[in-house]
Amino acid sequence: xxxxxxxRIIISLAFAVLQWATGAIWWEAALIAAVLxxxxxxxxxxxxxxxxxxxxxxxxxxxxxxxxxxxxxARNAFMAMALAVSGYLIxxxxxxxxxxxxxxxxxxxxxxxxxxxxxxLRGQRLIAKPQE
Amino acid sequence: xxxxxxxKQQRQNRGFTQAELATAVHVTRQTIIAVEKGxxxxxxxxxxxIAQALNTPITELFWLDQQENQS
Numbered sequence: 299x300x301x302x303x304x305x306r307i308i309i310s311l312a313f314a315v316l317q318w319a320t321g322a323i324w325w326e327a328a329l330i331a332a333v334l335x336x337x338x339x340x341x342x343x344x345x346x347x348x349x350x351x352x353x354x355x356x357x358x359x360x361x362x363x364x365x366x367x368x369x370x371x372a373r374n375a376f377m378a379m380a381l382a383v384s385g386y387l388i389x390x391x392x393x394x395x396x397x398x399x400x401x402x403x404x405x406x407x408x409x410x411x412x413x414x415x416x417x418x419l420r421g422q423r424l425i426a427k428p429q430e
Numbered sequence: 431x432x433x434x435x436x437x438k439q440q441r442q443n444r445g446f447t448q449a450e451l452a453t454a455v456h457v458t459r460q461t462i463i464a465v466e467k468g469x470x471x472x473x474x475x476x477x478x479x480i481a482q483a484l485n486t487p488i489t490e491l492f493w494l495d496q497q498e499n500q501s
Binding site for chain 2: 363
């Protein structure tokens with residue numbers, strides 16, 4: 299799993315540097331990197347993915363159950379974002395310049411809906427139950 | 431008609447943990463949990479792979495609940 303962890307640390311740091319280079323405060327970028335690294339460390343132990351260490355950087359695989367959950371969560375996120383955009387356009391009274399702040403919150407909201415749907419559809423706790 | 435299963439019973443009878451069975455059929459432990467609890471219907475391929483891993487006829491693992499149809 300060395301290749302997996304190494305690649306994910308590099309990706310997390312690169313994303314954080316990108317955030318910093320585009321205007322984020324240094325500690326915000328560091329926090330983003332820390333959160334991403336923690337998520338990547340948790341993923342192989344979460345029970346959500348079939349783990350194939352021999353595959354190196356692409357060691358985690360979705361199976362049919364995980365893919366079905368992901369598909370439903372993605373649809374929920376898309377619908378939530380579509381409704382949010384529609385509501386915003388109705389409120390402002392038409393297609394006008396959309397402020398970038400709204401787009402940022404829209405994306406965060408979509409990601410939030412995706413993961414909330416994912417956890418709810420799985421019916422699980424954040425920490426996997428002990429094996430039976 | 432609802433798909434029923436006795437996967438947990440058969441798995442335990444053969445000494446498999448959920449993780450071991452999941453590894454044997456190349457799925458996640460969550461998938462095995464979801465199938466055992468009836469929250470997810472496996473594909474035909476997965477059902478056959480589970481039956482093969484447990485060395486059990488598939489009809490002893492999965493069946494359709496006829497009672498719902500008759501009520």
